[in-house]
Every structure is written in C-alpha cells, then in structure tokens.
Amino acid sequence: MGQNYSSPNDIEDSATINLKRRKRVKDNKNAFKPPTVYAHCKCKLKLLKLAKQLDFLNLENDLLSLAEGDKQGENNPYKQVMDQLRGNPVFVGTLEEFVDDNHAIVSTGLGPEYYVSIMSFVDKDMLEPGYSALIRPGRIDRKIEFGLPDAATKKKIFQIHTSKMTLEKNVDIDQLVTSKEDLNGADIKAICTEAGMIALRERRRYVGMDDFVKAREKVFYNKQNTLPAGLYS
The missing domain is CATH 1.10.8.60 (Helicase, Ruva Protein; domain 3)
Incomplete structure (x- = not known):
C-alpha cells in the first residue's frame, strides 16, 4: 500500500495553526475575568443603593424640619426677649430654654443640646467711647488716664x-x-x-x-x- 506524503507547505501551515491555538489558549488563561455576581451580591448592592437614598432623604427631612423650627421660633417668647436685648441676632442654634440670667440651653437641630453661657447682649450702635455698657463690672471697669509727657x-x-x-x-x-x-x-x-x-x-x-x-x-x-x-x- 502506498503512503500519502504531505507537502512541506502543508506541514508549515499546520504548525502555524497549532501555534496560534496554543497562543490563544495561553492568552485566555491570563486574561482578566470579572468577578461573578451571584444573586445575594446583587441584593447587597441594591441594599447599599437604597441605604444611600435613605440617608439623603433623612438629611433633607432634617433640613426641612430645621427650617420649620426657625419659622415656629419666631413666635417663641424667648426669641422675642433675645431680640429686645440685642440689636442684630446671630443664630448659632435654636434656643431651647433659659436656665438663669447667665446660662441657656441651645440645640443645633442636627446634633446634641449644649449648655452655654450668655456673655452679654449689647447693641453694636451702643459701643461708643464712654458708654456705660463698656464700663460695667467684669468688663472695662477701670478708667486710667495717662497724661501728656513733660x-x-x-x-x-x-x-x-x-x-x-x-x-x-x-x-x-x-x-x-x-x-x-x-x-x-x-x-x-x-x-x-x-x-x-x-x-x-x-x-x-x-x-x-x-x-x-x-x-x-x-x-x-x-x-x-x-x-x-x-x-x-
């Protein structure tokens, strides 16, 4: 029986095809494979997304309630007393109550309440030289006159x-x-x-x-x- 001999060109073509297959297999092994997302992973991602949305809604709710509290505080009798005592009020929080003449409780709306000391209520228009508000006890209670040099x-x-x-x-x-x-x-x-x-x-x-x-x-x-x-x- 006679044997079939392939030509040299056919041998080179088959060797080239085998080399390409090996290279393709090797490249597939080293290629990046994204992690497989299972059902429970998808649930966790969805929960994280919903939690962020809930935090945003809670923050928006706090801001709205804080603004409503400022509007309701306009009718607060303590606020009216503060407006009478000082000329231009600066709000650093919401006044909850007066403890005594020198102390009060203030809340920031988004945090805890604070026990603060009331330093003074002075209108800026009254801060003139010689005004009695500047020479009260505990402030500039002594006036020392320096004469002209000889x-x-x-x-x-x-x-x-x-x-x-x-x-x-x-x-x-x-x-x-x-x-x-x-x-x-x-x-x-x-x-x-x-x-x-x-x-x-x-x-x-x-x-x-x-x-x-x-x-x-x-x-x-x-x-x-x-x-x-x-x-x-």
Whole structure:
C-alpha cells in the first residue's frame, strides 16, 4: 500500500495553526475575568443603593424640619426677649430654654443640646467711647488716664526716634518740644517718621528742621480731621 506524503507547505501551515491555538489558549488563561455576581451580591448592592437614598432623604427631612423650627421660633417668647436685648441676632442654634440670667440651653437641630453661657447682649450702635455698657463690672471697669509727657520726656522720645536718622545741624529738638501743640508719644513718632519720608521724597540723605516743621503740621492736620466727634470731649 502506498503512503500519502504531505507537502512541506502543508506541514508549515499546520504548525502555524497549532501555534496560534496554543497562543490563544495561553492568552485566555491570563486574561482578566470579572468577578461573578451571584444573586445575594446583587441584593447587597441594591441594599447599599437604597441605604444611600435613605440617608439623603433623612438629611433633607432634617433640613426641612430645621427650617420649620426657625419659622415656629419666631413666635417663641424667648426669641422675642433675645431680640429686645440685642440689636442684630446671630443664630448659632435654636434656643431651647433659659436656665438663669447667665446660662441657656441651645440645640443645633442636627446634633446634641449644649449648655452655654450668655456673655452679654449689647447693641453694636451702643459701643461708643464712654458708654456705660463698656464700663460695667467684669468688663472695662477701670478708667486710667495717662497724661501728656513733660518736656524732658518728650525730648527723650524725640531722641529715641531720631537716633538712626542723619540730622542737619540746624535741627533743634528743644524747639519742637516746646511748641504750643500738645504732643504725646504717638504724635512724636508720627512726626519723626513723616519728616524722614519728606527727606526721602526729595532724595536727601539728611533730615532738616524744615522737614520736622512740615511733618508736624501734617500730623496735626490729619489728627484733627480723623478724630471721632466727642472722643476727647
């Protein structure tokens, strides 16, 4: 009997097909396989989705009830008392009740209740110098008057603020000290600073007597125009 011999081209084609099959099988083993989702897994995912929706609805309900509580609190007698005691109320929670004159219970609506201390009820329009609300016991209950410095103290203050400045020989500190204006420490510092700025604007490395005179006039002009009415009356 004769044997059938395949041609070399047929052998190469069969070898190529077998190689592709092996490669395809190998690639299938290494390929990513998504996890299998069973029935109970689907139920868990659905429960998580429903739980998130429930949390959102609960939060929306809390916000609505908080807004309704604010509307109902407008008729609260405690709120009316608070509005009378202070000018512009700032709400940090809902007032539940007054414990005494200095303490109250406040709830935030979404959290627990807090026992708070009432510091004060002061209208911002009443915070003016000399008003009695500022000098009650426990606040600024002492008024200490600081008088103007004498001539020797003024001269020392001038020397302190001009120690790092290059002065002309015609600068007479005694003349600045004995001027008619009432100078305090802040005024003297402002005069020295302004005199130095005048010299810098004119590109000079020294400060003359004219600079101090101009600076003194400017400082007192600004002081008279910026003081609140009745501050030193």
